[in-house]
Amino acid sequence: MPTIHFEGNDFFCAEDESILECMTRHGVMIPSSCQSGACQTCMIRAIEGTPTPESQQGLKDTMKAQNYFLACVCKPTEDMTIGLSVISPRQTVKLLSRDVLNESVIRLRLEEPEDFSYKAGQFINLVRPYDELTRSYSLASIPGDGFLELQVKRVADGQMSNWLFDGLTVGEEIQFFGPAGDCFYIPGAAEQPLLLVGTGTGLAPLYGILRHVLAEGHTGPVHLFHASLAAAGLYLEEELRRLAEQHEQLRYIPCVLHGDVPEGGQQGHIADLPASMLGSLSGYRAFLCGDPPIVNALRQKCFMGGVAMQDIHADPFVFSPTQEN
Amino acid sequence: MSTVYEQLGGEAAINAAVDIFYRKVLADHYVNRFFEGVDMEKQAAKQKGFLTMVTGGPNNYTGKDMREGHKHLVKMGLNDAHFDHILCHLRSTLAELGVAQDLIDTVISVAESTRDDVLDR
Known part of the structure; x- marks a missing residue:
């Protein structure tokens, strides 16, 4: 008779009883609806032990990879x-370096704690040690880099970003917890065409995902669209052009809404550009990161353009406004 | 007798059907305003539950669920004409997947039986 551990308590699961039934019988109410593995309301995570194959049927690969299942x-x-969710320990690390990528974006490299495990494209929650101010930032590094990389945009009146730009010094300690997020690449289907679209620092997780994809030897075409209002908002252009020269399956398309268009780039609304350039998106796997309204528009355009719902991975950034007045 | 759900190929087939069905619904300007601003993944999961139910697959949906789940849409003006559009998209989705006409009719009649619950009357 298996035992289910949940939030410090043990529950005995009767024969032929589902975890949801077991928990409900013990008075622990997990939200549920269809009770037949369809609606995914009761999705929960296995922290130890392996979920049964039936309980992961129909879940996205990225959720399966994190041991989510249907109770x-x-x-x-x-x-x-x-x-x-998994409760992750808080880490304390030193800032290793800070570089300017463009007029409003910096690159921070942090020490990578020992035994820290993450997937390229996930995010961490940075904590400012002296007042516990917490903000999420995507990881732009990949496991094996030996450091954690963030790409931070200065937000007007942004408490954390301004401190990361002007306050924190190299060698100083900062804290974080995580990783979290389900926008990442799972190796497999190496010939599948990939679509990576990011606005602003939405490039950060995509940069990690892209390097992971290339390191895994993905052979299918990879289209990376990086969009900004104008060319000054783009960054890492040289690096991305170099990667595209080294990997013939990779195409880098810098996109702007206004002004001069960089070489090989496009002008227009980023939500429309992938489908208008590539035609049918049927069979693609898509990774969409950046401002929520654009990510949501892209999600719909990709789906209507033929991408299967299971193959759309999105990370809409939420920018927190300042609390004080 | 096996259900339409089984004859279609079970859970995997329903996944494919959801993508086709949801695309048709979102492309239909007569009804797509009811889907504006909703989380697409959660919506797809709900549609999967709906398609599983109307094809006779394993489900525990009740009339009460259908009624509660659509009340806010009825307030937005959801009516018989919109319901007819959805049935039409369901019919053409199944036809596209090569489902035989008599089975489509069975599915449509199950879906039709939810009309009063969905429209809250």
């Missing part, structure tokens, strides 16, 4: 520890 159709065969 209503999981009849456990072994002891499991489950939770709504």
Whole structure:
């Protein structure tokens, strides 16, 4: 009789009983609806133990990779520890370097803690040690780089970004917890065409995903669209052009809404550009990062353009306004 | 007798059907305002539940669920004409997947049976 550990308590699961039924029987209410593995309302995460294959049917690959499963159709065969999310320990690391990438974006490199494990494209929550101010930033590095890289845009009146630009000094300590996020590349289907679209510092997670994709030997075409209002908002252009020269499957398309268009680039609304350049997007796997309204528009355009819902991975950034007046 | 759900090929087939069905719904300007601003992934999961139910797959949906889930849309003006559009998209989705006419009719009649619940009357 398997035991289910949940938030410090043990629950015995009867024979032929699903985890959802078991928890409900013990008075622990997990949100649920269809109770047949379709609606995904009862999705929960296995922190220890392996979810049954039936309980992961229909979930996105990125959710499966993080051991999410559907409690209503999981009849456990072994002891499991489950939770709504994984509680990650807080890490303290030094700032290794700070470089200017363009007039409003810097690159920070942080020490990578030992035994820290993440997937390129995930994000961490930075904590300012003296007042616990917390903001999320995507990782632009990939495991093996030996450091964690963030690309930070200065937000007008942004408390964290202005401190990262002007306050924090190299060698000083900063804290974070994480990683989190389900916008990442899972190796496999190496010939599948990939579409990476980012606005502003939406390039950060895409830069990590791109380098992961290339390191895995992905052979299908990879289209990277990086969009900004005007050319001055783009960054890492040289690096991305160099990568595109080295990898014939990679195409880098810098996009602007206004003004001069960089070489090989496009002008227009980024939500429209991928479909208008590439035609049908059927069969693509898409990674969409940046401002939420644009990411949501892209999500819909990609879906209508033929990308399967399961193959759309999105990370809409949320910018927190300042709290004080 | 096996269900339409089984004859279609079960869960994997329903996944494919959801993508086709949802695209048709979003492309239809007569009904797509009811789907503005919703989380596409959650919406797709709900549609999967709906397609699983109307094809006779494993589900626990009740009339009450259908009623509660659409009340806010009824307030926005959801009516029989919109419901007819959805049925039409369901019919053409199944036809596109090569489902036999008699099975389509069975599915449509199940979907039709939810009309009063969906429209909250």
